[in-house]
Amino acid sequence: MTSEKKRGYNKKRMKQIRRQRRLKRRLLGAGILILSGVCIFLLGKSVGRQEEMQILTKEEKVKNYTYNQGGQEEEYDLDGILTVREILLVNKDNPLPEDYEVTLLTLPDGVNRAAEEAYEPLCDMLKAGQKEGLSFEICSSYRSVERQQELLDEDINTLMRQGYSYKEAYEEVTKETMPPGYSEHSTGLAFDIVSLGYQILDAGQEKTKENIWLQSHCAEYGFILRYPKGKEDITAINYESWHFRYVGKEAAAYIMENGITLEEYLEL
Ligand SMILES: [Zn+2]
The missing domain is CATH 3.30.1380.10 (Muramoyl-pentapeptide Carboxypeptidase; domain 2)
Structure with missing residues (x-):
């Protein structure tokens, strides 16, 4: 190999090495970029979840709020x-x-x-x-409407045990006890x-x-x-x-x- 040829080869080789290095740097850069993206995404998600949890906690607090009247805790x-x-x-x-x-x-x-x-x-x-x-x-x-139904049923049953028909008992009972929802x-x-x-x-x-x-x-x-x-x-x-x-x-x-x-x- 002549020295000129050698120089030419070396130039080529150097170019190749530089290209490879550039590629490596680009790949590394892209990798870092993707990694930071993922990190930011995950961080954001966890913060979001934390905020969500805080809101839920507040709602719970409102739900369980105790009413203070005359030093006595009321629910x-x-x-x-x-x-x-x-x-x-x-x-x-x-x-x-x-x-x-x-x-x-x-x-x-x-x-x-x-x-x-x-x-x-x-x-x-x-x-x-x-x-x-x-x-x-x-x-x-x-x-509650459910409790009202129970009370009505109890009164109707009492009268029916005394010989009233359901209709008679219902009419009698609803003179004083209202039907559920009423x-x-x-x-x-x-x-x-x-x-x-x-x-x-x-x-x-x-x-x-x-x-x-x-x-x-x-x-x-x-x-x-x-x-x-x-x-x-x-x-x-x-x-x-x-x-x-x-x-x-x-x-x-x-x-x-x-x-x-x-x-x-x-x-x-
Ligand atoms: Zn009343």
């Missing part, structure tokens, strides 16, 4: 949006809307539950009565309140000093006597001196002052 029983309307009419002709949602709060007795907006007015009313030396017992409050108790706004010393739901209840006080003061707290005496043809429910319904102060004042029913008020 927020149901999740869901509050859509309670204070003057919602629920009677034999007007069932509870299918999409009705209510936020319920457990009352200080630890048993009964009330719709969020009725909670404080109810507590205030009972406390005011207690200051006058009265003792109340809430014997019925929020009732009870005001499923709104969370209705409460049966009796005297602690007389817990019977009969004509004697209105003679107790607790009931006399409730009937004359309930409107101050936004409550009405829902099934008054002499209005049975309008309410389609026998007189119930113990059943109080939250409608808000404005409606309550008008209804109680004028001795009318919620049905009549809504027709005005």
